[in-house]
Amino acid sequence: MPESLPWVAGALAVAGGLARVMALPTVEQLLDRFGLGLGDDNGSSA
Template sequence: MADASRRTVRTIVQTAVALAVLLPAIIDASGIPSTLPWVAAALAVAGGLSRVMALPGVQALMPRWLRTGPDRDDELRRLDRTGGGGL
């Protein structure tokens, strides 16, 4: 895939994920009642998409350029503290 195509796909995916994350705040700020069926469905889909995209298994299936980085705290927890070289 050409670099321009990858950038385009990545931008579209990132924008969709960002909108999914921001959708609850956008709906709240707009004053649209969240009890409307289409709004409730959109919020449910947005929440589900955000959760699924954050799963480690899904992250592993994504191309490297689309993955989020590991959590720094998780990296620190995995350090081998029994190796004798420490503080």
């Protein structure tokens, strides 16, 4: 087993968790409020 495997697995887990948080409707609304939302978003969170 390569020595870097635990680090890679940890980084992927953190990235996945961050992606889930960023996809929450509340976070999307917060980003939209500051003008950081998606450019192609038409106001719906689904």
